Amino acid sequence: MFQSFTETARPDQGPPRLEALRRAMADAGLAGWLVPRADAHQGEYVAACDDRLAWLTGFTGSAGFCAALADAAGVFTDGRYRVQVRAQVDTGHFTAVDWPETRLGPWLRQHLPEGGTVGFDPWLYTPEQIEALTEALTGSAIHLTSHTNLIDAVWPDRPAPPQGAITPWPDSLAGASHAEKRAALAETLRKAGQRSAVITLTDSIAWLFNIRGCDIPRNPVAQGFAIIHDTGHATFFTDPAKLDATARTHLGDAVTLAPPDAFETALAALPGPVRLDRANVPLRVVQVLDAAGVAHQWGADPCILPKARKTQAEITATRIAHLRDGAAMCEFLAWFDAQPPGTLTEIDVARRLEACRAATGQLLDISFDTIAGSGPNGALPHYRVSEASNRTLVDGDLLVLDSGGQYLDGTTDITRTLPVGIPGADERAAFTRVLQGMIAISRLRFPRGLAGRDLDAIARYPLWLADQDYAHGTGHGVGVYLCVHEGPQRLSRLSEVPLEPGMILSNEPGYYREGAFGIRIENLIVVTALDPLPGGDGVTQFGFETLTYTPLDTRLIDADLLTKPERDWLNTYHTACRDKIGPLLSAPARLWLDKVTQTS
Structure with a gap:
């Protein structure tokens, strides 16, 4: 197994570690110390030796930072991690801060009204970040200074740097x-x-x-x-x-x-x-x-x-990887559908899915820890199941299953939301709106020069009509046997990078009701140049080719909410799943696929 389910967060260790850091700050004459979740390479994921934020605070999410002062310590996280951070840190010593609603500059001004010197490791911050923070502190008595890393100085058993073969x-x-x-x-x-x-x-x-x-x-x-x-x-x-x-x-x-x-x-x-x-x-x-x-x-x-602009060789390779991965997903889904409610846990799901990918004989790693969140756990967009949080799937639950594989010829990332037993009406309505947003992106034609910020709202529109939304971007870039999160392209209101042919993105709108359920649907897509339409103006138009082929669960769809073009897209997609994935499946999985992809 690639994935471990051991709980790594240690909230109980946060207070003594924070105290050790504060002693080091005092010795260095610093009023504060900044702890990003970053290494010298500014990657989203870090090696164990660079996971300073988790070591100090207990928070294990993939984005966030801590500002430690003599009498306050804020842990800043975005909308993906609001619930997780409060569960993983000792809130008697650390304060969860909603970012970007509250930014670091104003927070420091509030908590250091008399000023002071705040230190940071210059290997872990970029010029852009420090310039922005310096500007935010202009006019205050707070000063920034680079310094050797204080966390490393008080981390007695810090792991050695990784030595993986190239x-x-x-x-x-x-x-x-x-x-x-x-x-x-x-x-x-x-x-x-x-x-x-x-x-x-x-x-x-x-x-x-x-x-x-x-x-x-x-x-x-x-x-x-x-x-x-x-x-x-x-x-x-x-x-x-x-x-x-x-x-x-x-x-x-x-x-x-x-x-x-x-x-x-x-x-x-x-x-x-x-x-x-x-x-x-x-x-x-x-x-x-x-x-x-x-x-x-x-x-x-x-x-x-x-x-980011994938070559034809890379696109051809990743198509093959996605078909292989889609077949593994279908093998898993056929098995999952046969399990009665109350007989599986989230860990059972993650283990079985990894085993299905491993059975291809070509899995080199998973592309991220599988998110298998049922019921209220599904409302945490980046939920990571552990032995402590593991939950049994019961009748009426929704399961958000976000996973992927690393193969020599491609990196995959797919999310399917699955009903456990009979889904409720609210869940079906919300799922259908999310599906409509995903289909809208899949069918989109757009002129050259548009960026992710120009397209993000299209996926949200069906949810907005119901006064609903989601607190993450609609899509991120994806590599080819590289990082599952790859820049610079994104489908996000923050992205100004024009989309170009060859760029691979995820298409993953969602909806999350805290304490109740979560929904996300995700396919990977690649930007392609489209032929002009008869009667059009001949403007260069781009669109998306779908790379992911795994059926969507029709038990969660309220077909009455779908338009005819949306229903046509769904039927065409399911036909493509049968044609492309069917020949790769075992006999039982092929029968399951034929059954669940009938025209609706």
């Missing part, structure tokens, strides 16, 4: 060799008049060098830094022990290998100007360059957009 990823799946990618990036730098670019995102490095690693659970990346020069030559700073002879041969002579502790020295010796992405480079990199007098310019990580 392996080549086939050029045939990537659609381009790393030599071709480096040459293209070098041309980008030359056109911009830049001598080099610093790359710190681990998935950008994996994409650039056509490598994969295993330093971060669920994400096949290796920790390290890279510098790409305008000549096409690159230096990769990572532990040399991670690379065997095959990996070294794959990288070749045009990629110099160096240990991580050589990174700062190399930065100081660079000729300028150096390209830095202010949204993800550690502030420490800027400090080193400035101290050495090396000129730098702000610019997006040059890997981000090429990585």
